Amino acid sequence: MAHQQHPEILVNGDIRKAPTNQAFFPITNFHHFHNDANINFQLNRFLIPGLEDMFAEIGRHVENFDDWKNLFFAKAVAFEKEGNTDYAMELYRAAEFFKDPADPNKKMAFEKYLRFFYHSKEGKNLERMSVPYGNNHLHGFRLTPTIPTKGIILIHGGFDSHSEEFYTLGAAMCENGYEVIMFDGPGQGSTLMFEKVPMTHEWEKPVAAVLDYIEAQNVTLIGMSLGGYLAIRAASREKRVQRVIAYDVMLDFFACVTSRRGKVAGYLIKGLVSMRLSFVLNAFAKLMMKRDMYSQWGIAQGMHVMGCKTPYEFFFKLKEYNGYAASVNVAADVLIMAGAEDHFVPLVQFFEQLKLLTAARSVTGRIFTRKEQAQSHCQVGNLGLAAANMISWIEEHSFTTSTNPTE
Incomplete structure (x- = not known):
């Protein structure tokens, strides 16, 4: 199998022309509503x-x-x-x-x-799903096209989302002929809210559970936000994933979280975690949470999602959420997406991620910019452009699958 060593990097211009219904994705633009x-x-x-x-x-x-x-x-x-x-x-x-x-x-x-x-989806081609996962279940739904299916797409979120939130993305893909499975994995949506299952960095486990449940062998996997890491991790171990999209890139979650708090705080958190000074880090985290809304929400949300009792435990677990080791084992076709002004993910992670995908069958990178009103995290402001790029990329790579994806 030939592997692409020089990724195709795309910047600006809607050069991928897959049809997307503007009823699904009106361009909202990215507004300045608040200084934070x-x-x-x-x-x-x-x-x-x-x-x-x-x-x-x-x-x-x-x-x-x-x-x-x-x-x-x-x-x-x-x-x-x-x-x-x-x-x-x-x-x-x-x-x-x-x-x-x-x-x-x-x-x-x-x-x-x-x-x-x-209630709003009654009578439409939506079927709710409950996938066995250990002693619990993963929650989600399936969208079935009215035309012969072109393939199966699995979509999941990341740190703070629910699968229902991405319905328009799934509906656009279904309208283009794909069967779409949208699910909440551990630590997400209904699986967290009702089953109390905390997140795991071993994302191949929930992906395998879904694939076993639907009996699928050749799928496209899309991970949103933190899901950009989770999907890459799953694709590195689950060979039934033949195409994977990081929407957007999230190579190193620990680095994203710590860099957002400034250089001094970032260095301090890294040092306290490496020295395992839990008491000091917990005290520092509580101070940040009093002074900074982002820290107040981010640390509390992280503890909730990952099932942690202290900020130290949350920061320590964060170090597991990076794709450095997993990326080199991805053999699928890969699309890495990034917003040029993403306030969560430093753009440098986009270029670092591309370099690591040395075993991938093909690698495409797409940077979205302010000119397109898609410069933000997960292209909020112009979701239709992101959807069009993903659909076109999937169709371009539908016939490059392994002859035996289970190997």
Whole structure:
């Protein structure tokens, strides 16, 4: 098998022309709603087209997470009373996002989101799934095309998402003839909320469980956000994955988390973890959480997702979430995506990731820019462009599979 040693790197221009329905993906652009990068990103992430003024107004009044919860919850309740459950659904999800896991309203808001979501999909080609996983289950759904299927695509999220959140991406791919399986792995969505299964860096295990359940041998795997690492890890060990997309790149999660807190704090965290000074790191983490909204949410969310009791345990587990060793064992076709101004992932990880994929059958890298309104994490602002690139890339590589993917 010939391996591509020089990745194809694409920057700017919608040069991949797969059809995507603008009803699925209206271009929302990336707006400045808030001075805090993470708050601003999440406002853009949950933005409902046509409600830009409302989101801008919310952004002007968010000074802490209580403000976020209360403002979005009030809007969700108002739209629900009006009978607009589509808007209410999205706003309940936004309200739930920054709620503390111990807050009973978090589960209530999430359950409303799910109820409205699945009610809105009744009569469509959506089948809910519950995949056995040890003593628990992975939750998700299957989208079946009305035309003969071109293949199977598995999609999962990362650090803070639910599979239902990516429905439009899956629906666009299904409309183009693909059977799509969207699932919450350990530490994600309904699997975390209802099954209490914490995340694992050994992502080949949940992927194998899904593949066994649907009895598939030749699939495309797409991992979003932290899923950019998880999918690469799974593809390095699960040979039934013949095409893998990191949407976006996430080579080293520990580096992403620590670099976001500034050079001094980053060096201090790395040193305290390497010296295993748990007491000092826990004290420092609590100080950061009092002073910085990003740290307050990120550390609490990380402990919740990974089943950790202390910040030290969370930071120590983070070191397992890197693709340096796994990347060199990926034999599939690979697409690595990146936002040129991603506030989570340093762009240098994009180029480092490409260099490591030495055994891949082919490697393509795509950087999205401000000119395309897709410069942010996971191309929030122009999701349709990201979807078009993925669909075209999958179709270009549909006939380059191994003759025996189980080997």
